[in-house]
Amino acid sequence: MKKYLDLYKNELLDNIIPFWMEHSKDQTYGGYFTCLDREGKVYDRDKFVWLQARQVWMFARLYDTVEKHPDWLEMAGLGLSFLKKNGMDKEGNFFFSLNQKGHPLVQPYNIFSDCFAAMAFAAYYKIDPREEYAKLALNTFENILRRRENPKGKYNKTYPGTRNLKSFALPMILSNLTLEMEHLLGDERVDEMASEVIREVMDVFYQKESGLILENVFEDGSFSDSFEGRLSSPGHAIEAMWFMLDLSHRFGDVDLRDKAVACGLKTLEYGWDETYGGIYYFLDSKGYPPEKLEWNQKLWWVHLETLVFLAKGYAMTGNQQCLHWFEKVHDYTWNHFKDPDYPEWFGYLDRYGKVQLPLKGGKWKGCFHVPRGLFQVWKTLEKL
Amino acid sequence: MKKYLDLYKNELLDNIIPFWMEHSKDQTYGGYFTCLDREGKVYDRDKFVWLQARQVWMFARLYDTVEKHPDWLEMAGLGLSFLKKNGMDKEGNFFFSLNQKGHPLVQPYNIFSDCFAAMAFAAYYKIDPREEYAKLALNTFENILRRRENPKGKYNKTYPGTRNLKSFALPMILSNLTLEMEHLLGDERVDEMASEVIREVMDVFYQKESGLILENVFEDGSFSDSFEGRLSSPGHAIEAMWFMLDLSHRFGDVDLRDKAVACGLKTLEYGWDETYGGIYYFLDSKGYPPEKLEWNQKLWWVHLETLVFLAKGYAMTGNQQCLHWFEKVHDYTWNHFKDPDYPEWFGYLDRYGKVQLPLKGGKWKGCFHVPRGLFQVWKTLEKL
Numbered sequence: 001m002k003k004y005l006d007l008y009k010n011e012l013l014d015n016i017i018p019f020w021m022e023h024s025k026d027q028t029y030g031g032y033f034t035c036l037d038r039e040g041k042v043y044d045r046d047k048f049v050w051l052q053a054r055q056v057w058m059f060a061r062l063y064d065t066v067e068k069h070p071d072w073l074e075m076a077g078l079g080l081s082f083l084k085k086n087g088m089d090k091e092g093n094f095f096f097s098l099n100q101k102g103h104p105l106v107q108p109y110n111i112f113s114d115c116f117a118a119m120a121f122a123a124y125y126k127i128d129p130r131e132e133y134a135k136l137a138l139n140t141f142e143n144i145l146r147r148r149e150n151p152k153g154k155y156n157k158t159y160p161g162t163r164n165l166k167s168f169a170l171p172m173i174l175s176n177l178t179l180e181m182e183h184l185l186g187d188e189r190v191d192e193m194a195s196e197v198i199r200e201v202m203d204v205f206y207q208k209e210s211g212l213i214l215e216n217v218f219e220d221g222s223f224s225d226s227f228e229g230r231l232s233s234p235g236h237a238i239e240a241m242w243f244m245l246d247l248s249h250r251f252g253d254v255d256l257r258d259k260a261v262a263c264g265l266k267t268l269e270y271g272w273d274e275t276y277g278g279i280y281y282f283l284d285s286k287g288y289p290p291e292k293l294e295w296n297q298k299l300w301w302v303h304l305e306t307l308v309f310l311a312k313g314y315a316m317t318g319n320q321q322c323l324h325w326f327e328k329v330h331d332y333t334w335n336h337f338k339d340p341d342y343p344e345w346f347g348y349l350d351r352y353g354k355v356q357l358p359l360k361g362g363k364w365k366g367c368f369h370v371p372r373g374l375f376q377v378w379k380t381l382e383k384l
Numbered sequence: 385m386k387k388y389l390d391l392y393k394n395e396l397l398d399n400i401i402p403f404w405m406e407h408s409k410d411q412t413y414g415g416y417f418t419c420l421d422r423e424g425k426v427y428d429r430d431k432f433v434w435l436q437a438r439q440v441w442m443f444a445r446l447y448d449t450v451e452k453h454p455d456w457l458e459m460a461g462l463g464l465s466f467l468k469k470n471g472m473d474k475e476g477n478f479f480f481s482l483n484q485k486g487h488p489l490v491q492p493y494n495i496f497s498d499c500f501a502a503m504a505f506a507a508y509y510k511i512d513p514r515e516e517y518a519k520l521a522l523n524t525f526e527n528i529l530r531r532r533e534n535p536k537g538k539y540n541k542t543y544p545g546t547r548n549l550k551s552f553a554l555p556m557i558l559s560n561l562t563l564e565m566e567h568l569l570g571d572e573r574v575d576e577m578a579s580e581v582i583r584e585v586m587d588v589f590y591q592k593e594s595g596l597i598l599e600n601v602f603e604d605g606s607f608s609d610s611f612e613g614r615l616s617s618p619g620h621a622i623e624a625m626w627f628m629l630d631l632s633h634r635f636g637d638v639d640l641r642d643k644a645v646a647c648g649l650k651t652l653e654y655g656w657d658e659t660y661g662g663i664y665y666f667l668d669s670k671g672y673p674p675e676k677l678e679w680n681q682k683l684w685w686v687h688l689e690t691l692v693f694l695a696k697g698y699a700m701t702g703n704q705q706c707l708h709w710f711e712k713v714h715d716y717t718w719n720h721f722k723d724p725d726y727p728e729w730f731g732y733l734d735r736y737g738k739v740q741l742p743l744k745g746g747k748w749k750g751c752f753h754v755p756r757g758l759f760q761v762w763k764t765l766e767k768l
Contacts, residue, residue, distance in 0.1 A: 043672040104543040159488040288427040289743040293678035359673040
């Protein structure tokens, strides 16, 4: 697997990062443009808080761990200042989206804006350790925990009592966020929080009979035979498994490591499209027609997160299935998502692997999964 | 065009209606199952209020205008009682979905539940004229008007003031609902309401330069260069144009008729996929990548509504373009959506015309667009 090291590293540093450096800066109002067409031209100027925060995080991480490149520091700061100034309402909740100038467009109904903002402030604090950033990160983190039982607040449309489900998304993201914030939270807090989150992911959402993780379960982890309850997102579950691998490393927990490798591989087998290749976006775990019309599309992030999982799984256990699958997913990913003619990667393919949307960035695709995935694989292979 | 009359009539009466009669009744709790697989087997028991109401309306309409078939009356009543008993919260707002027993699952965030409930009660009143049904229809209608300025109420996630857009969906549906409720609203009320709605559709949402209708515009009808503002849904606009044709008939308004025919044809040309056939689900009116991942899929309702528009347009004006397009859309629709092996039609094809989801009914497809479309074309051709 080590033979791929330079490929991942060079793609990150020579193709992906220069693309965002060149095309995404808003020099007028601060922050980043993320709606970039195939060549990098801006086609929409709205600013989606998730993506702003993720890009801050990415450049701060590169500056912190790869090279003290002043342009990267400046780039991270461009988004950080914009977020700090415009991102929050009076209670410290992060809006979902802003217009180019930073005026709020969509209310803070989505707690992932807050999760990625906390990650951004925490990462930026590492490269510019001002108290203010630590405070912003910690306040945002506490706010997330406060909103945990009802993350959507008044925008929650579920009628209480009839079918109380909980969603995989929050424990999944917290399992990454706690490690990302360890320098601010301290060891003890991470110990305590992480054990709770691991239990949620591996005991509650993980379904023993099938070996799969579901997106929504009853409060006690039992299965709900409904559209939400049957929903499986293979990429989401596999991404969570590399968070679990990181946690197993942090805790020296060999059982967790092996369980995560087994669950990730099982999910990959389940999610792989045997006919056309690639990993499905959504499946109905009972094999019924999924509700989501995009269910059979092949999305960039699913494949990148899977590569990270497989690289880590292989590096930590030497499991040959991880190696075998890495080659297979690597081939599909590089043959289909990498644009041979222009920089950055495509994000959205149809079931057959044809490009569905020619964009390089949009409302949901920013400077995150491609560079983080390449970075994670590179750094993992370095340790082999 | 008249040669198609029997085909549409027989398909409705011999294939579609028997399918719903056989598979959709919930004899235990009342109401209808709409999640039916290719052969008609129930795969999910949740009840979506839109679809419950639409099915009541359909059977009431058939009983009223086609034949006094006692099974159809009973079928309409099965859904009506369920809706009356379980559909509303204490303020008379209709929930979005209920479980099989009728307990609420999703709050009344979506005013289309109310629109179709009003249509259902109004149609049922025609075949069983009890005061109670008239009252339910009228109260629901007034409630819709009361909620008109902010249909989503507290579930509205738009931050006020930054970019105030209004959505095409409500005036579009009201342009049909007012005519559907004329026997309850009275001539004068319809005169007044319909003129207002026609103005909204043809002056505000209709864009003079492009000849197209957009899904979201600024309060004054001007264009917003944003994801929502650029969004076009050809099927939605074309469906609205047959509502306009009905209104032009009601008012004897020849200008409106001609404008509606021109706008519908223009939209169809714009929305037609020249490479693979069929009409796109969503387009970005500036040609940018649409936000919606299902943008290039081919949906049953889009094609049925287009056939209704073309049949009416031809019947009312003799326009040869309507005839030409009818043949083309007819061929695509019958070759792709009709299931050659089992009853009812497929709903969801990918861009290439392949079946994407094998269901005959689901969360959004019920006993409505196929039977209403076949019914409308049949009845229109009868007048030729």
